[in-house]
Amino acid sequence: MTLDEIIKSRRSCRKFKPETPPREMVDAIIEAGLWAASGRGLQSPAIIAVTNPSWREEISALNAKIMGKDYEKGHGPDPLFNAPVYLMVIASTRNATAAYDGSLALGNMMLKAHELGLGTCWIHRAKQEMETPFGAKLLARLGLEGEWEGVGHLALGYPAEALPPPEAKPRLPNRAFYI
Numbered sequence: 001m002t003l004d005e006i007i008k009s010r011r012s013c014r015k016f017k018p019e020t021p022p023r024e025m026v027d028a029i030i031e032a033g034l035w036a037a038s039g040r041g042l043q044s045p046a047i048i049a050v051t052n053p054s055w056r057e058e059i060s061a062l063n064a065k066i067m068g069k070d071y072e073k074g075h076g077p078d079p080l081f082n083a084p085v086y087l088m089v090i091a092s093t094r095n096a097t098a099a100y101d102g103s104l105a106l107g108n109m110m111l112k113a114h115e116l117g118l119g120t121c122w123i124h125r126a127k128q129e130m131e132t133p134f135g136a137k138l139l140a141r142l143g144l145e146g147e148w149e150g151v152g153h154l155a156l157g158y159p160a161e162a163l164p165p166p167e168a169k170p171r172l173p174n175r176a177f178y179i
């Protein structure tokens, strides 16, 4: 696919096969995120590939709770759609553009995953997650110091076969200007 085809054919995926994609694919997606531009070139984002079931369960439950919903494995919808990999992006707030930097990393990773035939969906509320005791626990687990902001998650995996790719909405008019 050309870059234009990748950009225009990517759609959010909300149903995944249970198989975890191979490490090389996940590495290649993370690499695309790490190469995103960042404010003042400070490379503020860090990307955490969460494959461990207990960490994924904890994130799903916390994410649902922040939305005011209950989630317990097998009961209620998983806000991360039972994806086998969560790519969590956090960014160091020593850089004033942390959230922008992290968003660009997420965008790069969505496109790279699509190029590789994997599905993604950006899942919100990582910011609030990092503001709970979970944030401190995660940073301790990673050995990261300083202040970090949650930016977003990508639910990542092989798209479930049964799902036809959803049609994209037409692009809203009057959103591009030349002056």
Ligand SMILES: Cc1cc2nc3c(=O)[nH]c(=O)nc-3n(C[C@H](O)[C@H](O)[C@H](O)COP(=O)(O)O)c2cc1C
Residues within 6 Å of the ligand: 010, 011, 012, 013, 014, 121, 122, 123, 124, 125, 168
């Ligand atoms: C900042 C941001 C937050 C999003 N949060 C969620 C979310 O929490 N859950 C979800 O299912 N989709 C989420 N999405 C995915 C959007 O719903 C999706 O990108 C949009 O409907 C357009 O569809 P498309 O990605 O297929 O083009 C988010 C997307 C962005 C960019």
